[in-house]
Amino acid sequence: MSPPATERSRMLIGAVADDFTGATDLASGFRRRGLETVVIVDPAAVEPATYAGVDAVVVALKSRTAPVDEAVARSTAALSWLVEAGAERFALKYCSTFDSTDEGNIGPVLDAFRDRLGVERVIVVPAFPANGRTVREGRLFVGDDLLEDSPMRHHPLTPMTRSRLRDLLAPQTRATVTEVPLQDVRAGADALRSTLDDAPAGYLVVDAVDDDDLVTIGRATAHHRLLSGGAGLALGVGADDAPAPALPAEFSHVTGRRLVVCGSASAATRGQIAHAAATHPTRKVDLEAATAGPAAEIAELTAWVRGLDADAVPVVYSVGDPSDVVAATDRATSDATPDAAALVETVLSTLVHDLVADGTVGRVVVAGGETSGAVVTALGAPALVIGPPLGPGVCWSAATTSGGRPVALVLKSGNFGAADLFSTAWEALS
Template sequence: MLTGAVADDFTGATDLAAALHSRGLRAAVVIGDRPVPDEQVAGLDAVVVALKSRTAPVEEAVRASLGAADRLLGWGADRFWLKYCSTFDSTDEGNIGPVLDALRERLGTDRSVVVPAFPGTGRTVRDGSLWVGDDLLEDSSMRHHPLTPMTRSRLRDLLSPQTPATVTEIGLDVVRRGADALRDALDAAPAGYLVVDAVEDSDLRAIAQATAGHRLVSGGAGLALGLDPITPGAAGAADTAGAPFPSFSRRRLVVCGSASTTTQAQVAAAAAAGHPTRKVDIAQALADPEAETASLAEWVRGLDDASVPVVYSVGQPSDVVPAGALPAGGAGAVVSASEVVETVLSGLVLDLVADGTVDQVVVAGGETSGAVVGSLGVGLLTIGPLLAPGVCWSAATTDDGREVALVLKSGNFGAVDLFSSAWEALA
């Protein structure tokens, strides 16, 4: 294995692994610290370790990220990525800066590029500022994210409060002089972090070439798409013909814990297309999560086998209650209703997979994806068909040996008809 990556959430991990896979690399996702036999990673070109650390306490995120890096070092990785969201989801405390600082120290390198740009999904960096489509990040829907509200757009302003390291900007004019000129500029820059502009895929190709010798890089999955593809049949090319994606024949399900406007539009499109939809009852989930899970499971089982039910919940900043409102709440703590919804949705998927009702699931939302994979006891994800930039099918085996197909989707990614069209790739 040549490349090891640490991803701060599960959707980002599959996003990066799918991008690497599309370039001809044999890539897979390992789930957190779950045990994976060495033979399952032997022969891979890249392994992405999926963590649930994006909004974890800083110390916890650093500890988990270093643990992931140590596993990758043990498997023979000699080049590393830190994968975070293309909208740079974080707060002034972290976790991107503290994790990068810890990885730089562990890997013995003095610098890393910062490249969240992913033009295929509308994320670009111009003059050091991050854009979402035609809007600056601070003017996009991410401004109102319940956990990581993004109220600034300049990446240096976002990263500097998180790290004592120097943050340098490399403009588009340098990028477009070509890989050699960009490499010289990166080498001449002060140690620390190098925010690099990228507006088009060709810019990502120049950055990928200029950083080919870097021990550590960071950013979104777009940077991986800048890699030169490996010719099929060449050494190191993914043997997709020799390892076909498994077939699945049971029922389908969509669960959405994301609050993004994209996911809301996808839910609305699914309802308009005739899919059965049901919103999680927040009050019932807070009062009795197990009862709400059971109610949703009963509803799904009562539907026609050919239907594609969509269970969704839109978290809001107001969905925060004293932990004492929950049966297991601790005194003085606060619990976001979105966390309770993750428990309900992951429990729903587990119940329906465990009894053989469902074996194909689309999950929208990074936190929800982490909860679902954790409840299923999955250790490794095999990358399958790509559905859209940043969205792919993956195959996994649960704790009790059941095969399941999963889409772990960032809330902001995918076509509006994804919940209807995703299944075509498995036909």
């Protein structure tokens, strides 16, 4: 993205996201609200002044499951970059299912942000009703199920066995955690503002069950310098009647074939793979072969994609059914084999890199937060320009690789997207 043509000296909001799919998720929400938006992948490679006049900038990190000290250091470095870029307000974006452990990383990063910015109160609003994430009586729901009864209970890295956000956050922070019930939200923005301003210093877990609640929360916290939550935060920023943005010019430079890669084990992604298998060529990563020699497995997959018809949409995936998750977990517990998740990330990210680098592929859908981070890192793209949405939490983005190749990317959380996404995503670029 070229430096903005606007003459504003400060960006309206700068956000730090703890994974790449979350970054594009929030950025897409900002764009739908009429804000010119860019995602920064490598702040060290970009001068803050370059984007000082952009409405919204989101820094994408791969810190959700990193060691706490590393997550705090990288997040505060990103925050300092946004401060230097002149952001008026700031946000920490985390997953709408509050993915974390008792050690972090949400609480420690929030504590560091509060200290850096000198703020007293910060809202905690993971609710994203469009994707079934709501907060009622301080408890997080996934659809009709409490978080602890949802598939997130069995997440291999951040198993969510409790639903009350205060109980999840309190072990991670030294600050007070206060609950703000739905009746206070429904009292209106002015009344809610007073309630929040009178609350104890610390974190304020605010109920929200629909988009109107998020809009109210946004208006009530328009004076807050720091926000925290899921992509639903975007509903409170920007104009209510913003016109639909045009397709950014960067997409006109994208050429090449299509590809889908899936590193997610979520039920939604498995359903998308099954749907695609009826009409698209699919191939599963051979973990045994990859363990013996990743380069050989990558070469096999690369040759397979190149050998298909130019108009095909190949789908390369790691998990097709729940038994694959068990097998991968068993493999990861063996000292004699590499970590299965890291191995899949290496195979899929290198596959994408190699096919984009030689011009074979130019449009890629990536399923899975960790896989998305690995793919963007492998491509060496310093920034992403946000393009058309594909549904709640899913959008196209455009980038230029370190080798100068333009590429269009969908970075999709494993849990998001319609069942036919792998077949229909391309229509938004036509």
